[in-house]
Amino acid sequence: MNPKIKRTLLYILLPVAYVAIGYVLIFYCGGDLVKMVKDQIGLAMEKGAPDYPNGFDESLYKKAVENGNVEQWSEVPLPAINTSYAVLLSEKLGIEANVYYGDTDESFSNGVGQYTGSGMFGCGRPILIGGHDTSYFAGLEDAKAGDTFTVKTNYGEFSYEVTKTKIAKATDSSAFDLEKTEEQLILYTCYPFGKVTKEREERFFVYAKRTDNGPVIKEVSDNE
Amino acid sequence: MSKKPSDINGHNSKHKNKKNHGRKKLIRNIISVIYSFLLTVCLSIILLAVALRFGFFDKGMTLNKINESDYYNSVYAELMDNLDTIVDSKGVNKSVLTDVITDKRVYINGKQFIENSLNNEDTKVEVDNIDKELLAAMETYYKEHNIKIDSNIKADMDATISAINSEYIRMIRFQFVDYIRQYKNDIYSVFKWLLPLVSVIGVILIILLILVHKYPHRGVRFIGLSFVSSGLLCMLMPLYLLVEKTYQNISTGPKYYIQFLQEYVQWSLSSFVYTGALAIMISVILFVVMQMMKNRIR
Numbered sequence: 001m002n003p004k005i006k007r008t009l010l011y012i013l014l015p016v017a018y019v020a021i022g023y024v025l026i027f028y029c030g031g032d033l034v035k036m037v038k039d040q041i042g043l044a045m046e047k048g049a050p051d052y053p054n055g056f057d058e059s060l061y062k063k064a065v066e067n068g069n070v071e072q073w074s075e076v077p078l079p080a081i082n083t084s085y086a087v088l089l090s091e092k093l094g095i096e097a098n099v100y101y102g103d104t105d106e107s108f109s110n111g112v113g114q115y116t117g118s119g120m121f122g123c124g125r126p127i128l129i130g131g132h133d134t135s136y137f138a139g140l141e142d143a144k145a146g147d148t149f150t151v152k153t154n155y156g157e158f159s160y161e162v163t164k165t166k167i168a169k170a171t172d173s174s175a176f177d178l179e180k181t182e183e184q185l186i187l188y189t190c191y192p193f194g195k196v197t198k199e200r201e202e203r204f205f206v207y208a209k210r211t212d213n214g215p216v217i218k219e220v221s222d223n224e
Numbered sequence: 225m226s227k228k229p230s231d232i233n234g235h236n237s238k239h240k241n242k243k244n245h246g247r248k249k250l251i252r253n254i255i256s257v258i259y260s261f262l263l264t265v266c267l268s269i270i271l272l273a274v275a276l277r278f279g280f281f282d283k284g285m286t287l288n289k290i291n292e293s294d295y296y297n298s299v300y301a302e303l304m305d306n307l308d309t310i311v312d313s314k315g316v317n318k319s320v321l322t323d324v325i326t327d328k329r330v331y332i333n334g335k336q337f338i339e340n341s342l343n344n345e346d347t348k349v350e351v352d353n354i355d356k357e358l359l360a361a362m363e364t365y366y367k368e369h370n371i372k373i374d375s376n377i378k379a380d381m382d383a384t385i386s387a388i389n390s391e392y393i394r395m396i397r398f399q400f401v402d403y404i405r406q407y408k409n410d411i412y413s414v415f416k417w418l419l420p421l422v423s424v425i426g427v428i429l430i431i432l433l434i435l436v437h438k439y440p441h442r443g444v445r446f447i448g449l450s451f452v453s454s455g456l457l458c459m460l461m462p463l464y465l466l467v468e469k470t471y472q473n474i475s476t477g478p479k480y481y482i483q484f485l486q487e488y489v490q491w492s493l494s495s496f497v498y499t500g501a502l503a504i505m506i507s508v509i510l511f512v513v514m515q516m517m518k519n520r521i522r
Protein backbone atom coordinates (compact mmCIF):
# COMPACT_ATOMS: atom_id res chain seq x y z
CA MET A 1 0.00 0.00 0.00
CA ASN A 2 1.15 3.52 -0.76
CA PRO A 3 2.80 4.93 2.41
CA LYS A 4 0.82 8.16 2.05
CA ILE A 5 -2.47 6.26 1.97
CA LYS A 6 -1.26 4.20 4.95
CA ARG A 7 -0.49 7.36 6.89
CA THR A 8 -3.82 8.95 5.97
CA LEU A 9 -5.65 5.83 7.18
CA LEU A 10 -3.63 6.02 10.39
CA TYR A 11 -4.83 9.61 10.96
CA ILE A 12 -8.45 8.47 10.58
CA LEU A 13 -8.50 4.94 11.99
CA LEU A 14 -6.45 5.49 15.10
CA PRO A 15 -8.59 8.36 16.53
CA VAL A 16 -11.77 6.46 15.59
CA ALA A 17 -10.45 3.38 17.39
CA TYR A 18 -9.41 5.38 20.46
CA VAL A 19 -12.79 7.17 20.64
CA ALA A 20 -14.69 3.91 20.18
CA ILE A 21 -12.67 2.15 22.89
CA GLY A 22 -13.04 5.20 25.12
CA TYR A 23 -16.84 5.25 24.84
CA VAL A 24 -17.01 1.47 25.32
CA LEU A 25 -15.00 1.86 28.51
CA ILE A 26 -17.21 4.72 29.70
CA PHE A 27 -20.63 3.27 28.92
CA TYR A 28 -20.13 -0.44 29.32
CA CYS A 29 -17.36 -0.87 31.85
CA GLY A 30 -18.24 2.36 33.67
CA GLY A 31 -22.00 1.85 33.23
CA ASP A 32 -22.73 1.97 36.96
CA LEU A 33 -20.81 5.22 37.33
CA VAL A 34 -22.63 6.77 34.37
CA LYS A 35 -25.98 5.70 35.84
CA MET A 36 -25.04 7.15 39.22
CA VAL A 37 -24.07 10.46 37.60
CA LYS A 38 -27.36 10.55 35.65
CA ASP A 39 -29.36 9.78 38.81
CA GLN A 40 -27.56 12.47 40.79
CA ILE A 41 -28.21 15.06 38.08
CA GLY A 42 -31.89 14.07 38.03
CA LEU A 43 -32.04 14.27 41.82
CA ALA A 44 -30.42 17.71 41.86
CA MET A 45 -32.83 19.00 39.20
CA GLU A 46 -35.92 17.62 40.95
CA LYS A 47 -35.06 18.35 44.55
CA GLY A 48 -33.21 21.56 43.73
CA ALA A 49 -36.35 23.28 42.42
CA PRO A 50 -37.15 26.43 44.43
CA ASP A 51 -40.67 25.21 45.17
CA TYR A 52 -39.68 21.64 46.05
CA PRO A 53 -41.76 20.81 49.13
CA ASN A 54 -39.07 18.67 50.82
CA GLY A 55 -41.43 15.82 51.58
CA PHE A 56 -40.16 12.75 53.39
CA ASP A 57 -37.84 10.68 51.22
CA GLU A 58 -36.78 7.25 52.42
CA SER A 59 -33.50 7.38 50.48
CA LEU A 60 -32.54 10.73 52.04
CA TYR A 61 -33.48 9.38 55.48
CA LYS A 62 -31.21 6.35 55.00
CA LYS A 63 -28.38 8.61 53.81
CA ALA A 64 -28.82 10.79 56.91
CA VAL A 65 -28.75 7.74 59.18
CA GLU A 66 -25.60 6.54 57.43
CA ASN A 67 -23.81 9.90 57.58
CA GLY A 68 -25.19 10.99 60.94
CA ASN A 69 -27.84 13.63 61.66
CA VAL A 70 -27.18 17.08 60.23
CA GLU A 71 -25.67 19.62 62.56
CA GLN A 72 -26.39 22.91 60.87
CA TRP A 73 -29.70 24.68 60.43
CA SER A 74 -28.77 25.45 56.85
CA GLU A 75 -28.74 21.70 56.13
CA VAL A 76 -32.29 21.12 57.40
CA PRO A 77 -34.60 20.83 54.36
CA LEU A 78 -37.57 22.97 55.40
CA PRO A 79 -40.93 21.54 54.38
CA ALA A 80 -43.67 23.46 52.63
CA ILE A 81 -46.95 23.88 54.50
CA ASN A 82 -49.10 20.74 54.43
CA THR A 83 -46.14 18.60 53.37
CA SER A 84 -45.53 15.25 55.00
CA TYR A 85 -41.88 15.58 55.95
CA ALA A 86 -41.38 13.01 58.72
CA VAL A 87 -42.68 9.70 60.04
CA LEU A 88 -43.59 9.25 63.71
CA LEU A 89 -43.34 5.67 64.99
CA SER A 90 -44.08 3.79 68.18
CA GLU A 91 -44.12 0.05 67.82
CA LYS A 92 -45.50 -0.50 71.33
CA LEU A 93 -48.40 1.90 70.90
CA GLY A 94 -49.03 0.84 67.29
CA ILE A 95 -48.45 4.35 65.94
CA GLU A 96 -47.07 4.95 62.49
CA ALA A 97 -48.04 8.36 61.18
CA ASN A 98 -46.86 10.82 58.54
CA VAL A 99 -46.04 14.12 60.18
CA TYR A 100 -47.34 17.11 58.23
CA TYR A 101 -45.95 20.58 58.63
CA GLY A 102 -49.01 22.57 59.66
CA ASP A 103 -51.94 21.50 61.82
CA THR A 104 -54.69 21.83 59.25
CA ASP A 105 -57.71 19.59 58.67
CA GLU A 106 -55.93 18.18 55.64
CA SER A 107 -52.92 17.22 57.79
CA PHE A 108 -55.11 15.51 60.37
CA SER A 109 -56.93 13.54 57.69
CA ASN A 110 -53.76 12.09 56.24
CA GLY A 111 -51.55 11.84 59.30
CA VAL A 112 -50.67 14.07 62.23
CA GLY A 113 -50.06 17.79 62.08
CA GLN A 114 -47.24 19.82 63.54
CA TYR A 115 -48.03 23.26 64.92
CA THR A 116 -45.88 25.65 62.85
CA GLY A 117 -45.18 27.81 65.88
CA SER A 118 -43.20 24.97 67.44
CA GLY A 119 -39.70 23.77 66.65
CA MET A 120 -38.34 21.26 64.16
CA PHE A 121 -37.10 17.85 65.23
CA GLY A 122 -33.57 17.96 66.55
CA CYS A 123 -33.49 21.73 67.04
CA GLY A 124 -33.62 21.87 70.83
CA ARG A 125 -37.15 23.30 71.10
CA PRO A 126 -40.58 21.87 71.92
CA ILE A 127 -42.40 20.23 69.03
CA LEU A 128 -46.19 20.23 69.21
CA ILE A 129 -48.01 17.60 67.16
CA GLY A 130 -51.73 16.85 67.14
CA GLY A 131 -53.75 14.05 65.64
CA HIS A 132 -57.14 12.39 65.78
CA ASP A 133 -57.64 9.75 68.45
CA THR A 134 -59.92 7.88 66.04
CA SER A 135 -57.14 7.34 63.52
CA TYR A 136 -53.40 7.96 63.68
CA PHE A 137 -53.25 8.76 67.39
CA ALA A 138 -55.57 5.96 68.52
CA GLY A 139 -52.64 4.29 70.28
CA LEU A 140 -51.84 7.41 72.29
CA GLU A 141 -54.51 6.37 74.77
CA ASP A 142 -52.15 3.70 76.15
CA ALA A 143 -49.09 5.93 76.37
CA LYS A 144 -47.27 6.04 79.68
CA ALA A 145 -43.88 7.05 81.05
CA GLY A 146 -41.06 5.03 79.54
CA ASP A 147 -42.70 4.45 76.16
CA THR A 148 -40.56 5.43 73.21
CA PHE A 149 -41.08 7.18 69.91
CA THR A 150 -38.86 7.36 66.84
CA VAL A 151 -39.07 10.09 64.24
CA LYS A 152 -37.61 9.62 60.75
CA THR A 153 -36.81 12.70 58.69
CA ASN A 154 -34.75 13.53 55.60
CA TYR A 155 -32.07 15.03 57.85
CA GLY A 156 -31.84 12.43 60.60
CA GLU A 157 -33.50 10.08 63.04
CA PHE A 158 -34.62 11.21 66.49
CA SER A 159 -35.68 9.23 69.55
CA TYR A 160 -37.93 10.28 72.41
CA GLU A 161 -39.06 8.76 75.70
CA VAL A 162 -42.35 9.60 77.37
CA THR A 163 -41.92 11.37 80.69
CA LYS A 164 -45.56 12.04 81.58
CA THR A 165 -49.10 12.40 80.30
CA LYS A 166 -51.73 14.97 81.20
CA ILE A 167 -55.34 15.85 80.54
CA ALA A 168 -56.06 19.55 80.10
CA LYS A 169 -58.61 21.84 78.53
CA ALA A 170 -58.04 22.57 74.83
CA THR A 171 -57.78 26.29 75.67
CA ASP A 172 -55.34 25.77 78.54
CA SER A 173 -52.20 27.51 77.29
CA SER A 174 -50.24 26.33 80.33
CA ALA A 175 -50.44 22.74 79.01
CA PHE A 176 -47.27 23.39 77.03
CA ASP A 177 -44.50 25.98 76.87
CA LEU A 178 -43.15 26.52 73.36
CA GLU A 179 -40.60 29.09 74.56
CA LYS A 180 -38.58 26.40 76.36
CA THR A 181 -35.00 25.98 75.25
CA GLU A 182 -35.13 22.25 75.66
CA GLU A 183 -36.31 19.72 73.11
CA GLN A 184 -39.60 18.15 74.06
CA LEU A 185 -42.00 16.17 71.90
CA ILE A 186 -45.57 17.07 72.84
CA LEU A 187 -48.28 14.93 71.29
CA TYR A 188 -51.94 15.69 71.83
CA THR A 189 -55.29 14.31 70.83
CA CYS A 190 -58.94 14.77 71.76
CA TYR A 191 -60.20 13.56 75.12
CA PRO A 192 -62.28 11.61 76.17
CA PHE A 193 -61.09 9.07 73.61
CA GLY A 194 -63.29 7.83 70.84
CA LYS A 195 -66.34 9.98 71.43
CA VAL A 196 -66.83 11.28 67.89
CA THR A 197 -70.31 12.69 68.26
CA LYS A 198 -69.69 14.94 71.23
CA GLU A 199 -67.78 18.22 71.12
CA ARG A 200 -64.69 17.46 73.16
CA GLU A 201 -63.19 20.31 75.10
CA GLU A 202 -60.28 18.46 76.62
CA ARG A 203 -57.03 17.22 75.23
CA PHE A 204 -54.79 14.32 76.19
CA PHE A 205 -51.12 15.41 76.20
CA VAL A 206 -48.09 13.14 76.03
CA TYR A 207 -44.73 14.68 76.85
CA ALA A 208 -41.48 13.04 75.76
CA LYS A 209 -37.84 14.00 76.14
CA ARG A 210 -35.21 13.45 73.47
CA THR A 211 -33.02 10.42 74.13
CA ASP A 212 -30.76 9.98 71.08
CA ASN A 213 -27.20 11.32 71.20
CA GLY A 214 -27.43 13.33 68.00
CA PRO A 215 -26.36 16.97 67.83
CA VAL A 216 -28.73 19.81 68.67
CA ILE A 217 -29.30 21.79 65.50
CA LYS A 218 -29.31 25.47 66.28
CA GLU A 219 -32.06 27.45 64.55
CA VAL A 220 -29.74 30.40 64.23
CA SER A 221 -31.29 33.70 63.34
CA ASP A 222 -28.80 35.99 61.70
CA ASN A 223 -29.32 38.54 64.39
CA GLU A 224 -27.80 36.20 66.97
CA MET B 225 26.03 -14.32 -14.33
CA SER B 226 25.54 -16.34 -11.16
CA LYS B 227 26.17 -14.75 -7.82
CA LYS B 228 29.39 -15.46 -5.92
CA PRO B 229 28.99 -17.13 -2.49
CA SER B 230 30.07 -13.94 -0.71
CA ASP B 231 27.43 -12.00 -2.65
CA ILE B 232 24.76 -14.51 -1.64
CA ASN B 233 25.75 -14.19 2.05
CA GLY B 234 25.65 -10.39 1.72
CA HIS B 235 22.18 -10.57 0.11
CA ASN B 236 20.93 -12.89 2.84
CA SER B 237 22.22 -10.66 5.64
CA LYS B 238 20.65 -7.63 3.94
CA HIS B 239 17.36 -9.49 3.79
CA LYS B 240 17.70 -10.47 7.48
CA ASN B 241 18.48 -6.86 8.47
CA LYS B 242 15.47 -5.68 6.52
CA LYS B 243 13.29 -8.25 8.29
CA ASN B 244 14.64 -7.28 11.71
CA HIS B 245 14.19 -3.64 10.88
CA GLY B 246 10.60 -4.32 9.83
CA ARG B 247 9.92 -6.21 13.06
CA LYS B 248 11.46 -3.46 15.19
CA LYS B 249 9.38 -0.86 13.38
CA LEU B 250 6.24 -2.91 14.02
CA ILE B 251 7.07 -3.24 17.73
CA ARG B 252 7.79 0.52 17.92
CA ASN B 253 4.44 1.25 16.30
CA ILE B 254 2.57 -1.10 18.62
CA ILE B 255 4.25 0.47 21.65
CA SER B 256 3.44 3.91 20.24
CA VAL B 257 -0.21 2.98 19.75
CA ILE B 258 -0.40 1.82 23.38
CA TYR B 259 1.37 4.90 24.72
CA SER B 260 -0.80 7.10 22.52
CA PHE B 261 -3.99 5.50 23.85
CA LEU B 262 -2.85 5.96 27.43
CA LEU B 263 -1.98 9.57 26.63
CA THR B 264 -5.49 9.95 25.19
CA VAL B 265 -6.93 8.75 28.51
CA CYS B 266 -4.78 11.22 30.48
CA LEU B 267 -5.65 14.11 28.18
CA SER B 268 -9.35 13.22 28.35
CA ILE B 269 -9.30 13.46 32.14
CA ILE B 270 -7.59 16.85 31.94
CA LEU B 271 -10.09 18.07 29.33
CA LEU B 272 -12.96 16.83 31.51
CA ALA B 273 -11.65 18.89 34.42
CA VAL B 274 -11.31 21.98 32.21
CA ALA B 275 -14.81 21.55 30.74
CA LEU B 276 -16.36 21.12 34.18
CA ARG B 277 -14.50 24.15 35.54
CA PHE B 278 -15.79 26.40 32.75
CA GLY B 279 -19.16 24.71 32.43
CA PHE B 280 -21.15 23.11 35.23
CA PHE B 281 -18.97 24.54 38.00
CA ASP B 282 -18.44 28.04 36.63
CA LYS B 283 -19.69 30.47 39.25
CA GLY B 284 -20.01 33.49 36.93
CA MET B 285 -21.94 31.54 34.31
CA THR B 286 -24.31 30.12 36.91
CA LEU B 287 -25.05 33.57 38.30
CA ASN B 288 -25.63 34.94 34.77
CA LYS B 289 -28.06 32.18 33.89
CA ILE B 290 -29.95 32.75 37.15
CA ASN B 291 -30.25 36.47 36.37
CA GLU B 292 -31.32 35.79 32.78
CA SER B 293 -34.17 33.55 33.94
CA ASP B 294 -35.63 36.42 36.04
CA TYR B 295 -35.24 34.08 39.00
CA TYR B 296 -35.55 36.55 41.87
CA ASN B 297 -38.76 38.21 40.66
CA SER B 298 -40.33 34.85 39.95
CA VAL B 299 -39.40 33.50 43.39
CA TYR B 300 -40.84 36.64 44.95
CA ALA B 301 -44.14 36.17 43.09
CA GLU B 302 -44.37 32.52 44.06
CA LEU B 303 -43.37 33.25 47.66
CA MET B 304 -46.09 35.90 48.01
CA ASP B 305 -48.69 33.43 46.68
CA ASN B 306 -47.61 30.86 49.26
CA LEU B 307 -47.50 33.39 52.09
CA ASP B 308 -50.96 34.69 51.17
CA THR B 309 -52.23 31.14 51.58
CA ILE B 310 -50.54 30.84 54.98
CA VAL B 311 -51.89 34.12 56.37
CA ASP B 312 -55.36 33.33 54.97
CA SER B 313 -55.40 29.96 56.70
CA LYS B 314 -54.41 31.61 59.99
CA GLY B 315 -57.08 34.28 59.63
CA VAL B 316 -54.49 37.07 59.44
CA ASN B 317 -54.80 39.94 56.98
CA LYS B 318 -52.45 39.90 53.96
CA SER B 319 -51.60 43.56 54.44
CA VAL B 320 -49.18 42.60 57.24
CA LEU B 321 -46.85 41.22 54.57
CA THR B 322 -46.77 44.31 52.40
CA ASP B 323 -43.77 46.20 53.73
CA VAL B 324 -42.05 43.21 55.30
CA ILE B 325 -41.64 40.71 52.46
CA THR B 326 -40.55 42.86 49.52
CA ASP B 327 -39.00 42.03 46.16
CA LYS B 328 -35.86 43.90 47.21
CA ARG B 329 -35.49 41.78 50.33
CA VAL B 330 -36.00 38.57 48.36
CA TYR B 331 -33.40 39.70 45.81
CA ILE B 332 -30.80 40.55 48.46
CA ASN B 333 -31.31 37.40 50.52
CA GLY B 334 -31.60 35.17 47.46
CA LYS B 335 -28.48 36.54 45.80
CA GLN B 336 -26.55 36.27 49.05
CA PHE B 337 -27.57 32.64 49.50
CA ILE B 338 -26.57 31.72 45.97
CA GLU B 339 -23.25 33.55 46.10
CA ASN B 340 -22.36 32.11 49.50
CA SER B 341 -23.24 28.64 48.29
CA LEU B 342 -21.12 28.97 45.15
CA ASN B 343 -18.25 30.38 47.24
CA ASN B 344 -18.51 27.45 49.65
CA GLU B 345 -19.37 29.82 52.48
CA ASP B 346 -22.01 29.66 55.17
CA THR B 347 -25.44 29.66 53.51
CA LYS B 348 -27.56 31.00 56.37
CA VAL B 349 -30.44 33.02 55.03
CA GLU B 350 -30.30 36.56 56.32
CA VAL B 351 -33.79 37.05 57.72
CA ASP B 352 -33.06 40.57 58.91
CA ASN B 353 -35.59 40.88 61.68
CA ILE B 354 -38.46 39.56 59.54
CA ASP B 355 -40.09 38.08 62.63
CA LYS B 356 -39.86 41.36 64.56
CA GLU B 357 -41.22 43.39 61.63
CA LEU B 358 -44.05 40.93 61.10
CA LEU B 359 -44.95 41.01 64.79
CA ALA B 360 -44.98 44.80 64.75
CA ALA B 361 -47.11 44.82 61.57
CA MET B 362 -49.61 42.39 63.08
CA GLU B 363 -49.83 44.30 66.36
CA THR B 364 -50.43 47.51 64.41
CA TYR B 365 -53.12 45.83 62.34
CA TYR B 366 -54.96 44.49 65.39
CA LYS B 367 -54.64 47.84 67.16
CA GLU B 368 -56.02 49.72 64.15
CA HIS B 369 -58.99 47.36 64.02
CA ASN B 370 -59.55 47.46 67.78
CA ILE B 371 -58.89 43.76 68.19
CA LYS B 372 -57.56 42.80 71.59
CA ILE B 373 -54.54 40.52 71.44
CA ASP B 374 -55.44 37.67 73.77
CA SER B 375 -53.55 34.41 74.23
CA ASN B 376 -55.30 32.74 71.28
CA ILE B 377 -54.49 35.56 68.91
CA LYS B 378 -50.94 35.68 70.26
CA ALA B 379 -50.60 31.95 69.60
CA ASP B 380 -51.94 32.45 66.06
CA MET B 381 -49.51 35.31 65.50
CA ASP B 382 -46.57 33.16 66.67
CA ALA B 383 -47.65 30.28 64.46
CA THR B 384 -48.11 32.56 61.47
CA ILE B 385 -44.75 34.27 61.93
CA SER B 386 -43.03 30.92 62.34
CA ALA B 387 -44.72 29.54 59.22
CA ILE B 388 -43.87 32.67 57.20
CA ASN B 389 -40.22 32.55 58.34
CA SER B 390 -39.96 28.89 57.44
CA GLU B 391 -41.57 29.37 54.03
CA TYR B 392 -39.39 32.44 53.32
CA ILE B 393 -36.20 30.53 54.09
CA ARG B 394 -37.40 27.52 52.10
CA MET B 395 -38.03 29.61 48.99
CA ILE B 396 -34.85 31.68 49.34
CA ARG B 397 -32.65 28.61 49.56
CA PHE B 398 -31.93 27.68 45.96
CA GLN B 399 -31.18 24.04 46.65
CA PHE B 400 -30.04 23.26 43.11
CA VAL B 401 -27.05 25.56 43.59
CA ASP B 402 -26.31 23.80 46.86
CA TYR B 403 -26.33 20.43 45.10
CA ILE B 404 -23.91 21.77 42.47
CA ARG B 405 -21.65 23.00 45.28
CA GLN B 406 -21.66 19.56 46.92
CA TYR B 407 -20.87 17.78 43.67
CA LYS B 408 -18.13 20.31 42.90
CA ASN B 409 -16.51 19.71 46.28
CA ASP B 410 -16.71 15.94 45.84
CA ILE B 411 -15.29 15.97 42.33
CA TYR B 412 -12.56 18.50 43.11
CA SER B 413 -11.44 16.39 46.06
CA VAL B 414 -10.73 13.62 43.53
CA PHE B 415 -9.18 15.96 40.96
CA LYS B 416 -6.86 17.29 43.67
CA TRP B 417 -4.73 14.15 43.42
CA LEU B 418 -5.88 12.79 40.05
CA LEU B 419 -4.93 15.78 37.89
CA PRO B 420 -1.30 15.98 39.05
CA LEU B 421 -1.02 12.22 38.62
CA VAL B 422 -2.35 12.14 35.06
CA SER B 423 -0.29 15.23 34.19
CA VAL B 424 2.91 13.50 35.29
CA ILE B 425 1.93 10.30 33.50
CA GLY B 426 1.06 12.35 30.41
CA VAL B 427 4.42 14.09 30.36
CA ILE B 428 6.22 10.75 30.76
CA LEU B 429 4.20 9.26 27.90
CA ILE B 430 5.01 12.24 25.66
CA ILE B 431 8.73 11.83 26.38
CA LEU B 432 8.55 8.09 25.78
CA LEU B 433 6.69 8.57 22.49
CA ILE B 434 9.45 10.84 21.23
CA LEU B 435 12.25 8.60 22.48
CA VAL B 436 10.82 5.36 21.15
CA HIS B 437 11.20 6.51 17.54
CA LYS B 438 14.37 7.12 15.63
CA TYR B 439 12.87 10.31 14.18
CA PRO B 440 11.09 12.47 16.78
CA HIS B 441 8.47 13.70 14.31
CA ARG B 442 6.94 10.21 14.36
CA GLY B 443 6.46 10.52 18.11
CA VAL B 444 4.92 13.96 17.64
CA ARG B 445 2.47 12.40 15.17
CA PHE B 446 1.21 10.00 17.82
CA ILE B 447 0.99 12.82 20.35
CA GLY B 448 -1.10 14.78 17.86
CA LEU B 449 -3.35 11.78 17.33
CA SER B 450 -3.86 11.57 21.11
CA PHE B 451 -4.94 15.19 21.20
CA VAL B 452 -7.40 14.62 18.35
CA SER B 453 -8.84 11.55 20.03
CA SER B 454 -9.19 13.15 23.45
CA GLY B 455 -10.79 16.21 21.84
CA LEU B 456 -13.31 14.01 20.04
CA LEU B 457 -13.99 11.99 23.20
CA CYS B 458 -14.67 15.23 25.05
CA MET B 459 -16.94 16.81 22.47
CA LEU B 460 -18.86 14.12 20.56
CA MET B 461 -21.43 13.10 23.16
CA PRO B 462 -22.15 16.67 24.37
CA LEU B 463 -22.39 17.79 20.73
CA TYR B 464 -24.97 15.09 20.09
CA LEU B 465 -26.96 16.17 23.16
CA LEU B 466 -26.80 19.80 22.00
CA VAL B 467 -27.92 19.00 18.47
CA GLU B 468 -30.76 16.78 19.73
CA LYS B 469 -31.66 19.49 22.29
CA THR B 470 -32.28 16.84 24.94
CA TYR B 471 -31.98 19.56 27.60
CA GLN B 472 -35.35 20.91 26.40
CA ASN B 473 -36.99 17.79 27.85
CA ILE B 474 -36.41 19.11 31.36
CA SER B 475 -39.86 19.62 32.82
CA THR B 476 -39.42 19.65 36.57
CA GLY B 477 -40.40 22.67 38.64
CA PRO B 478 -41.75 26.13 37.80
CA LYS B 479 -41.26 27.80 34.41
CA TYR B 480 -38.43 30.15 35.47
CA TYR B 481 -36.54 27.22 36.98
CA ILE B 482 -36.91 25.16 33.82
CA GLN B 483 -35.64 28.10 31.78
CA PHE B 484 -32.63 28.45 34.05
CA LEU B 485 -31.88 24.71 33.89
CA GLN B 486 -32.13 24.59 30.11
CA GLU B 487 -29.75 27.52 29.65
CA TYR B 488 -27.40 26.20 32.32
CA VAL B 489 -27.23 22.73 30.78
CA GLN B 490 -26.88 24.17 27.27
CA TRP B 491 -23.90 26.31 28.29
CA SER B 492 -22.33 23.45 30.25
CA LEU B 493 -22.56 21.09 27.26
CA SER B 494 -21.13 23.83 25.03
CA SER B 495 -18.11 24.11 27.32
CA PHE B 496 -17.32 20.46 26.59
CA VAL B 497 -17.55 21.10 22.85
CA TYR B 498 -15.26 24.17 23.05
CA THR B 499 -12.75 22.27 25.20
CA GLY B 500 -12.72 19.39 22.72
CA ALA B 501 -12.28 21.84 19.85
CA LEU B 502 -9.33 23.40 21.67
CA ALA B 503 -7.67 19.98 21.92
CA ILE B 504 -8.19 19.43 18.21
CA MET B 505 -6.65 22.85 17.46
CA ILE B 506 -3.60 21.84 19.51
CA SER B 507 -3.35 18.64 17.49
CA VAL B 508 -3.40 20.65 14.24
CA ILE B 509 -0.49 22.74 15.56
CA LEU B 510 1.34 19.54 16.46
CA PHE B 511 0.83 18.13 12.97
CA VAL B 512 2.24 21.33 11.49
CA VAL B 513 5.25 21.08 13.82
CA MET B 514 5.61 17.43 12.85
CA GLN B 515 5.69 18.33 9.16
CA MET B 516 8.32 21.02 9.79
CA MET B 517 10.47 18.51 11.71
CA LYS B 518 10.08 16.02 8.88
CA ASN B 519 11.05 18.59 6.23
CA ARG B 520 14.17 19.46 8.23
CA ILE B 521 15.31 15.84 8.09
CA ARG B 522 14.97 15.88 4.30
